Amino acid sequence: MTNDEFPMTKEFLSPNDECKTCELAGRIGTFVLRPSFDIRHSDFVIVRTAVATLALAIGANTNGFAQGVSPNPPFSIQQEGESAWLVRPNGERFFSLGVCCVNQGASRQEFDSANPGYAAWQHYADSNRWAEADLKRLKAWGFTTVGGWSDFPAVRHCGAADLAFAPVLHIGSTAGAPWWDMWDPKIVQRMDEVAREQILPLRDDPRLIGYYSDNEIGWWNAILFKMTLEQSPTSGQRQRLIELLRQTYRNDWSELLRDFEPAPGVENWQELDRHGMLFLRPGGNGIRVERRFLTLLAERYYSLVHDIIRKYDQRALILGDRFQSFYYPEVARACARHVDAVSSNLNASWNDGSFARFYLETLHALTGKPLLIGEFYMSARDNRSGNQNSRGVYPVVVTQKERAAGFRNTLQALLKIPYVIGADWFQYYDEPTHGRFDGENFNFGLVDIHDRPYEALTRIAASLDLAGMKRQPARARPDASPGVPPAPREPLGEFEPTLALRRWDRERGFVQPISEFPLADLYVCWNEKAIYLGLYAQDVTEDTFYRDKTVRASDRAEWIVSVSGPDKPIRARIGAGLEPIIDEPTVRVANISGLNGNFRNIACMELPARLFGRDRFKPRDLIEFASTFVSHCRAYRVEWKGKFALRR
Helix, strand or coil: CCCCCCCCCCCCCCCCCCCCCCECCCCCCCCCCCCCCCCEHHHHHHHHHHHHHHHHHCCCCCCCCCCCCCCCCCCEEEEECCEEEEECCCCCEECEEEECCCCCECCCCCCCCCCCCCEHHHCCCCHHHHHHHHHHHHHHCCCCEECCCCCHHHHHCCCCCCCEECCECCHHHHHCCCCCCCCCHHHHHHHHHHHHHHHHHHCCCCCECEEECCCCCCCCHHHHHHHHHCCCCCCHHHHHHHHHHHHHCCCCHHHHHHHEEECCCCCCHHHHHHCCCEEECCCCCHHHHHHHHHHHHHHHHHHHHHHHHHHHCCCCEECCCCECCCCCHHHHHHHHCCCCCEEECCCCCECCCCCCHHHHHHHHHHHCCCEEEEEECCEECCCCCCCCCCCCCCCEECCHHHHHHHHHHHHHHHHCCCCEEEEEECCCECCCCCCCCCCCCCCCCCECCCCCECHHHHHHHHHCCHHHHHHCCCCCCCCCCCCECECCCCCCCCCCCECCCCCCCCCCCEECCCCCCCCEEEEEEECCCEEEEEEEEECCCCHHHCCCCCCCHHHCEEEEEEECCCCCCEEEEECCCCCCEECCCCCEEEEECCCCCCCEEEEEEEEEHHHHCCCCCCCCCEEEEEEEEECHHHCCEEEEEEEEEECC
């Protein structure tokens, strides 16, 4: 990934226009793309071409008006006790286990022998035989659903095609929403066209669960703010932002200057009305206004896609836009008002397939909706496709046995969560040996590039009784209330992504937050020398907020810990990809964080026994502490406090 900005044209792109910019936002969820900060013109074309190809291939007739109701009963979501379920048209409740990218891979023309990838034509006489073989495999392996970016034309026309399906429409990303003016009739019309071309051929199919409107848009706050201010003064989106700023600061330019630094040439409201950029002033509270603007954009986007989908299909489920393994609370709340289920992709926090507890719990608390996992994945160094697993921060293990265990761990954890109704594995086949067009080169497949199944993983998938496991009564998860578990041998060891805190007992060491919508987990453990606190937080930090692209210490996330001994709390500045700053020399802090696409802030704090007034700790000792995490620019706050006994 690169951290470069990505200019976009301010002009509307029709399907036949050439893209006016050579580099497009990597934070845009695109066709078969994982987030990348160097997506180029050709990738945007892929989205538009894929949409058109899908519509044509499955026989879209777009000459008539789209109103009408399918004769087939729809899929639905129902509540049974504490659990939410997807329900088939015949009334059967099921957990949707899907697979993304069930397609034929590289064509004969696209195949590159120097960078070989999956190519169905090498193994099957035609697309029908490919579809029959693949669907037979997926059913035998226990999968129920064909997920995003699959070859729906071939799958739908296969005689054995009784698996459900849920396509990704790319309504927004194809038309430029939410980055361009969502009040521009041309943008809205293009969104309508994209939806219409895809929905009409699909809506009467009895296997259709519903539609994802987009994938991994990201909702990057700083980029959306910047791109909106770059629009013309006639832009409805820009005008609404200026009006929000005027209302917030009561038309007082001096008040705005406390929170923002204008670009040169912008010295008053009248000039800002016409042109110009604003940047966050370090130490100010401008982030609150930017989050309010994010709410406005999200409400507009979700209301638009809801109404557009319902215009062409009144009954299929609306499944959200598959958050990019993080979410802004403001966006999640707006989404909930316009969807049947909220969706998010899930990048495991650790390479054993486990994930931070707050992530889905808070998303559900914010939305009150059932959740779908749009993607989950795991890769291994030992693979038959030659994948190096080096272009991205995704969980990597050594062996296929470990990868299969990670798959099982993630899926079993999801099945225990009553409001999760489905999850899609990414993806059917491995990525090309040296990486796909954006460089991503992971062993994500159920099969390798030679069409051979990874049997350790597929055996586990086939062995799981999904409905039976989901019907098990929900049990309260353990936490640190009964006592703090012992620390691993090296509490600060392996402090790198997907490994830091992995060997901690994060179940019995989980500290319950006192905040209502936490965006972080806190864990505690001990040995005779120290108490250890582990923090796993969502902390979205963009350098685009600032004129010089530098995050000052005053705006970095802050971790504050108070213990019973010292008179003053311990304060650590963490995050933004910089070294931690700690105000207590006897305390050690380790930290992993980043900028832009890296939204995880992981830290460990070692608190020596003498800070608690002891020479050493022993079992049954009582400790008391309070902890606060304040995210970048003071946007969000999470608190914990309690008194705990140390257990063996």
